[in-house]
Amino acid sequence: MAxxxxxxxxxxxxxxxxxxxxxxxxxxxxxxxxxLEELQKNVNVRDYDYWTMVYxxxxxxxxxxxxxxxxxxxxxxxxxxxxxxxxxWIGAASxxxxxxxxxxxxxxxxxxxxxxxxxxxxxxxxxxxxSPILKTLTSQTSDDTIWAxxxxxxxxxxxxxxxxxxxxxxxxxxxSLSTNAAIFASVLLASRLDTNLDVFGFxxxxxxxxxxxxxxxxxxQQVHAKQSIMLNMVLQLLCIILFFPISKAVVxxxxxxxSFLTFICPYWLIFIQKYKNEIHGPWDEARPRLQxxxxxxxxxxYT
Amino acid sequence: xxxxxxxxxxSDFFYPNxxxxxxxxxxxxxxxIQRGHKVIIITHAYGNRKGVRYLTNGLKVYxxxxxxxxxxxxxxxxxxxxxxxxxxxxxxxxxxxxxxxAFSSLCHEAILHSKTMGLKACFTDHSLFGFADASSILTNKxxxxxxxxxxxxxxxxxxxxxxxxxxxxxSPRNVSVIPNAVVASQFLPDPSASDPSWxxxxxxxxxxYRKGVDLLVAVIPRICAMHKNVRFIIGGDGPKRIDLxxxxxxxxxxxxxxxxxxxxxxxxxxxxxxxxxxLNTSLTEAFCIAIVEAACAGLYVVSTKVGGxxxxxxxxxxxxxxxxxxxxxxxISNALHLIRYxxxxxxxxxxxxxxxxxxxxxxxxxxxxTSPLIERLRRYYGCGLYAGKIFCMVMTLDYLFWLFLEMVxxxxxxEPAPTFPSKRYQLQTDSDCLDQIR
Numbered sequence: 027m028a029x030x031x032x033x034x035x036x037x038x039x040x041x042x043x044x045x046x047x048x049x050x051x052x053x054x055x056x057x058x059x060x061x062l063e064e065l066q067k068n069v070n071v072r073d074y075d076y077w078t079m080v081y082x083x084x085x086x087x088x089x090x091x092x093x094x095x096x097x098x099x100x101x102x103x104x105x106x107x108x109x110x111x112x113x114x115w116i117g118a119a120s121x122x123x124x125x126x127x128x129x130x131x132x133x134x135x136x137x138x139x140x141x142x143x144x145x146x147x148x149x150x151x152x153x154x155x156x157s158p159i160l161k162t163l164t165s166q167t168s169d170d171t172i173w174a175x176x177x178x179x180x181x182x183x184x185x186x187x188x189x190x191x192x193x194x195x196x197x198x199x200x201x202s203l204s205t206n207a208a209i210f211a212s213v214l215l216a217s218r219l220d221t222n223l224d225v226f227g228f229x230x231x232x233x234x235x236x237x238x239x240x241x242x243x244x245x246x247q248q249v250h251a252k253q254s255i256m257l258n259m260v261l262q263l264l265c266i267i268l269f270f271p272i273s274k275a276v277v278x279x280x281x282x283x284x285s286f287l288t289f290i291c292p293y294w295l296i297f298i299q300k301y302k303n304e305i306h307g308p309w310d311e312a313r314p315r316l317q318x319x320x321x322x323x324x325x326x327x328y329t
Numbered sequence: 330x331x332x333x334x335x336x337x338x339x340s341d342f343f344y345p346n347x348x349x350x351x352x353x354x355x356x357x358x359x360x361x362i363q364r365g366h367k368v369i370i371i372t373h374a375y376g377n378r379k380g381v382r383y384l385t386n387g388l389k390v391y392x393x394x395x396x397x398x399x400x401x402x403x404x405x406x407x408x409x410x411x412x413x414x415x416x417x418x419x420x421x422x423x424x425x426x427x428x429x430x431a432f433s434s435l436c437h438e439a440i441l442h443s444k445t446m447g448l449k450a451c452f453t454d455h456s457l458f459g460f461a462d463a464s465s466i467l468t469n470k471x472x473x474x475x476x477x478x479x480x481x482x483x484x485x486x487x488x489x490x491x492x493x494x495x496x497x498x499x500s501p502r503n504v505s506v507i508p509n510a511v512v513a514s515q516f517l518p519d520p521s522a523s524d525p526s527w528x529x530x531x532x533x534x535x536x537x538y539r540k541g542v543d544l545l546v547a548v549i550p551r552i553c554a555m556h557k558n559v560r561f562i563i564g565g566d567g568p569k570r571i572d573l574x575x576x577x578x579x580x581x582x583x584x585x586x587x588x589x590x591x592x593x594x595x596x597x598x599x600x601x602x603x604x605x606x607x608l609n610t611s612l613t614e615a616f617c618i619a620i621v622e623a624a625c626a627g628l629y630v631v632s633t634k635v636g637g638x639x640x641x642x643x644x645x646x647x648x649x650x651x652x653x654x655x656x657x658x659x660x661i662s663n664a665l666h667l668i669r670y671x672x673x674x675x676x677x678x679x680x681x682x683x684x685x686x687x688x689x690x691x692x693x694x695x696x697x698x699t700s701p702l703i704e705r706l707r708r709y710y711g712c713g714l715y716a717g718k719i720f721c722m723v724m725t726l727d728y729l730f731w732l733f734l735e736m737v738x739x740x741x742x743x744e745p746a747p748t749f750p751s752k753r754y755q756l757q758t759d760s761d762c763l764d765q766i767r
Contacts, residue, residue: 044487044640045640046486046487046506046508046616046637046640046641047508047640047641047642047643047682047685047686048643048685049685053505054505054506054507054694054697055501055502055503055504055505055506057501057502061491061501062491062494062495064491065491065495304460304461305460305495307491307492307495308488308491308635308636309457309458309459309488309489309491309492309613309615309636310459310613311457311459311539311612311613311635312541312612312613312633312635312652313612313652314541314543314544314610314612314652314653314654315652315653315654316543316544316547316653316654317547317654317655
């Protein structure tokens with residue numbers, strides 16, 4: 027570290043070190059070449075493929091289609107285009123069909139058929155008993171309030187629905203907020219119907235449609251991706267057919283919304299990825315890694 | 330040094346609140362007074378403590394009545410503080426306003442107003458911030474606003490400098506790194522104070538998530554099971570204290586883990602000297618003065634390698650670990666081994682650290698570190714597409730408000746305050762001065 031007076035070329039500076047406890051010859055605001063060396067930008071950013079995203083947007087459009095179909099069925103029921111008995115039979119048939127398909131797909135879970143049948147029978151008989159009460163539940167409320175609340179509830183359902191595609195080893199029940207919102211909306215709508223049988227049919231269909239069908243759809247999505255596209259098409263077609271006699275404007279709006287979600291939104295997302303600016307570095311709060319304690323989860327119902 | 334500066338330190342966080350920022354403010358001010366400058370401090374009123382108070386060596390503290398919203402930070406009322414601040418700055422004929430801590434709204438406002446009045450402004454940041462969550466985004470934008478027009482910025486470590494430069498989009502040449510310091514004579518080691526039959530590990534921190542209490546909870550039972558003569562002393566309080574008590578109950582470690590509760594700063598040394606090892610499990614730290622204090626007091630340090638911690642202590646005083654349970658266990662076992670077989674002598678650390686981190690050095694460097702309207706507007710404009718315009722408007726209104734105050738409360742009507750003659754009361758001029766007063 028010899029320094030000769032006067033001639034700055036021969037001054038030897040020890041290299042700058044990123045330490046605080048050693049007195050260094052550099053000024054306090056010195057900027058070294060290694061400044062911001064540990065900065066990592068955009069490490070977690072994934073590249074999206076357009077067509078993959080178009081396929082995956084099918085999950086969202088599927089759910090929106092189910093909501094639209096449900097509303098269409100309500101309107102038909104109110105106009106007496108469908109009778110309650112027809113609805114009950116359709117609901118029961120499709121549920122049994124779905125249940126058998128489910129049994130074939132989900133081989134790892136062993137369900138006791140007897141118990142399932144017993145709980146289903148118990149549930150539907152309770153619903154039958156409660157339908158007179160549910161019919162007169164909101165008789166004091168005006169129609170406009172009902173329609174407005176229904177809209178909000180379905181909006182909550184669509185927004186809070188679990189659209190995830192990854193699965194764990196267990197079957198996840200879809201989030202409680204979305205299911206509750208949908209059931210509440212259907213109870214509100216059911217109170218506008220005329221007879222007790224109508225109410226029972228509508229509500230049993232609602233439970234099957236919003237509580238059981240999503241589980242089936244989610245599993246189908248994971249296991250058979252191509253078939254779920256077909257399911258998507260079927261639901262769309264059903265939607266258009268059901269709404270056609272009611273209002274053509276809704277059909278056009280629905281088709282427009284569907285194409286926007288499926289084709290334009292993925293393109294938009296990919297377009298704005300270039301503005302992403304994610305910064306990581308040594309200043310980030312560390313995530314403590316602890317050993318996972320194994321937890322024993324008991325499925326008491328299914329043993 | 331030739332010129333005598335009149336400095337005003339502004340922060341929400343000051344005595345009677347205890348913490349790193351608070352003690353930094355106090356000790357730095359004391360040193361600057363000793364070097365012959367005039368220092369006053371402005372902070373918000375703590376409970377009944379309002380008005381003007383004098384601390385050691387004539388350090389004048391203004392406890393300004395302001396509403397506290399959360400964790401000793403005041404409600405930001407951009408212009409509300411201006412009249413009072415202007416009055417104080419003119420009374421004391423201040424040249425430089427030095428703000429501390431990005432969370433303190435008093436600090437941001439003081440810097441804005443002092444630049445409007447034409448004084449010099451300086452800012453010191455003591456914490457690290459992320460970029461991703463909502464509170465960080467807002468605070469960073471505010472910081473960009475305040476630091477658009479500041480004369481100098483000081484950070485307490487190199488990691489903190491990188492972080493601040495990115496957050497506020499600054500030129501790194503304007504940022505100096507001046508570390509915190511410790512009064513080494515307050516933390517003298519005492520090898521006879523620790524119990525020889527046990528190896529004691531001391532932990533003193535706020536018991537919050539950020540300080541890695543989850544890691545501590547996971548590590549303590551395993552260490553106690555692996556090494557039979559190790560015990561823990563944990564000082565400090567916080568929301569995560571429950572987790573530690575639960576862990577103690579679950580593993581029946583009541584005789585080996587002692588929870589002391591909240592500790593006063595004056596008692597810290599007496600607890601530190603009872604230990605052999607100091608453990609720090611923080612998930613993020615800009616500087617971590619606690620490990621320096623512990624090393625001064627003669628403890629060997631084991632810490633997680635996060636933030637600015639790797640820059641603080643030389644490698645023979647500290648053992649690092651990643652913020653993972655297994656790595657921490659290894660590092661602690663290593664440290665226990667070193668202590669047991671006498672391979673390291675922590676009582677010598679105090680002598681070394683006394684020179685590395687002395688307040689006189691920090692004060693000297695701070696001293697070295699310390700513009701027309703259109704120029705200001707141009708700087709504020711670059712803060713962002715919409716934010717830049719908003720900030721320009723805020724600043725212009727501030728300027729107009731200042732002109733209004735100059736007209737309504739003119740300068741000649743404000744009586745200048747007499748300076749406290751601190752030189753007359755100074756007994757010694759070297760570093761042991763504070764030691765005598767405490």
